[in-house]
Amino acid sequence: MPLNESVRKWWAKLGAWWSHFQPGQRRNLLIAGAALLVCLVVVLWVVLRPNYVTIMTGLDDKSLGQVENELETLKIPSKINGTAVLVPAADADKARVQLSMAGLPQTGYIGYSSVSSSFGMTQDQFNIQVLDALQQSLNQTIESIDGIESAQVHIVMPTNQLFVSQQTDSAKASVFVQLGNGVNLTSGQVQGIQQLVSHSVQGLTPDNVTVVDQNGVTLSSSDASATGLVSTDELATRQRLEQSLTQELTAGLNQILGLGNAVVMVHANVQFNQTTSYAHIYQAAPGQSTGLLASSQTTRSSSSQAGTGAVGGIAGQASTNPNLPSYAGTGNQIGGSNSTSTTTVDNYVNSYVDTHTVQDPIQISGYTVGIILNSANHTWSPATLAQIKAFVANAVGASQGGNGANSITVQSMPFTQTPVQSALQQRHLQSFIWGGLGALGALLVAVGWVRRRRRAATPELVADEPVVLENLEEVPMSEDERMKEELSRLANRKPDEFANLLRTWLAE
Secondary structure, eight states, X not given: OHHHHXXXXXXXXXXXXXXXXXXXXXXXXXXXXXXXXHHHHHHHHHHHSOOEEEEEOSOOHXXXXXXXXXXXXXXXXXXXXTTEEEEEGGGHHHHHHHHHHTTOOOOOOOOGXXXXXXXXXXXXXXXXXXXXXXXXXXXXXXXXXXXXXXXXXXXXXXXXXSSTTSOOOOOEEEEEEEEOTTOOOOHXXXXXXXXXXXXXXXXXXXXXXXXXXXXXXXXXXXXXXXXTSSOHHHHHHHHHHHHHHHHHHHHHHHXXXXXXXXXXXXXXXXXXXXXXXXXXXXXXXXXXXXXXXXXXXXXXXXXXXXXXOOBOSSTTHXXXXXXXXXXXXXXXXXXXXXXXXXXXXEEEEOEEEEEEEEOOSXXXXXXXXXXXXXXXXXXXXXXXXXXXXXXXXXXXXXXXXXXXXXXXXXEEEOOOOOHXXXXXXXXXXXXXXXXXXXXXXXXXXXXXXXXXXXXXXXXXXXXXXXXXXXXXXXXXXXXXXXXXXXXXXXXXXXXXXXXHHHHHHHHO
């Protein structure tokens, strides 16, 4: 058969080519081939192995078992890491849909069906079962709210008093919520939780329900609302401002530093004081300083007064000598006067401007921003911290208030890692290790090949080694011709190695 003849011919050429190598060279070729095969297998395993992603987290043991059994039934490979379930990325969407259709996960809801009654059970024991079922039901209901990862409700029922005259304590409840990263509950959501719990327990009022987050911060504001110190709308506005700026800064820092390497906390210094001002400004006419002349009134007045004739005789004799005759005076008048006055009153008209200014009721005097960077896997230099602080300052912008100012703090500290993050980092580390081993193996193969070529190019090795034919059908060349050809080829293709070879010959 022509095919068999070609195979035998090719196999004969391969056997002849392999027989020209010495045992040491054959061993090196086998080692290089095995190393290359191992590197290829490792690279293919790293590239083609399934990438597991998280589809559910925060499950209890019972729900984990139910989800695991359902995934085995669906023939979908899965892994359990803490309270999370991981499946290959290609099967993630299918797994979510199928689990949702199967009504999974069930997060351990107890319900009143778990309450049992047996002979000899006291009323207190029965009440404890009912209270526990109620608390578990409220836990699951509150956890269904967006942003709440887990919740725990504790109810304190009032004790029955022996005498009617004794005052009965009212019921009280406390709610602990575990919020997600960057989640802030609005005042409306907190009041909704208070209403939900209070309406589920007889004799419980919303003011007696306290809501606390994982940081120990009291979210319920019943006392403030009762005293009228804090407005619900004002708190909601402040939280929206802080949440919006937090999301923007977190998105920007994740692009710069990587996902999960920065935690942003923002406090808005907001004042809700709406003020109104009025102004009545007079302005003179253009080109004038006194205004326009509207009217002018001039008043003139004059007066005159006549004098009296003088009495002759010695002055003063009329009183001392009344019988002494007196002489008539001259005809001139004494004491007459005339006066004239003029008064002018001008009336001017000035223009005026009425100004009515109402200031914005929301006045932002500045922001207080705290940035925490993860130093567990990174080392942040002071220059990097300064650049991040400058970026945050530009993103926040200048303060609008006259007396306000922005306060920005950037610090670094190690973060605690969740089990899911640790597993992802471990898988990435394994990928890097296998990739590094593959690269190291390839480098060793390349170094062995170069060394073999160098040994083949040296005169001593060439003299001892048999002639290797590139093509079995060609006429064999002499040793000198083969050496010249190899040296010429080495000088043309790899001049650096040819120079090293010349240095080796000179040194020897």
